[in-house]
Amino acid sequence: MGTIKVHEFTTIDGVIDTPTWTFGYEFTPGMSDALGTVTGSCTAILLGRTTYEMFAPAWSSRTVEDDPGAPFFNDTPKYVVSSTLEQADWNNSSVLGGYDTESIRKFKDGVDGGIYISGSATLVRALIADGLVDELHLFVYPVALGTGLRLFPEGTPKTTMTLVGSQAFDNGVVQLTYGPGTSD
Template identity: 60%
Template structure:
């Protein structure tokens, strides 16, 4: 059975959209590169929301290993896209899953051998967290507050109870926090 492992670049005020603000921190600390590499190395599948898929496809589909060492992972790995329609963009090994359905995601987890990697896809990630389907949430927290932009947790979202599994600080000021599901709170 596969595990869902989410990877997000996020600011200290929770913004995750359009991570062009991460450029200031390039090149990455080598330990950070190892951490992201470990996430993709353990993954046998990718799960994305439609909008993230439509942003990733043109960005990754033409890259080669010479352009970016992550290109083979993104281009060769089976991709499952939560979308209400057909895939508007053609990208190798991509399949439309239909609209979000927790049972469909559980079925995907059941038939997956490795982990299922997610990046971006905020609406999908929020739904997965609400349904208890995220096994690991990897937040790479950048030392910047943008004050505006789409946040991973919106103001009208449900609470998500998480437990810290590990943390690592990098020389560039970025912190990697890995969370998993928390046990239900004790009733008094």
């Protein structure tokens, strides 16, 4: 049975929108190691359509010389949750169809290892609501934007998670790792 491991870059006010705001902060070796720890245990990548359409052209031409993460993104089997995308052309990619809780449970049960997700806000929100996220890795940047797409927008039902790890980096970014919460 697979474990779903979500990775998000976020601001201190919870914005996860296209993270161009991260450019002012050097991606440190410690951050690279932490992200490598998350991806190193993953044997599949699960993405929403929008993130897939951003990642495919960005990663497909990168090599390990360009970015140490390129082999993971290019060689690992990728699965896209989408009701509109008919085919996925990026190496080792396939479309699972629209979001369905039971289909995702079956997919998760069929994966031996971790299932990495990055971005994919709509998908991640649904997975959290359905109790399917095993690890939530938030890289919190020391900036507030005031507006933008949030992982937990206003009106989201109460969500409880358990802090299972934290790490601070030299550039002011903090990694917070959460697991499933306890029932109220």
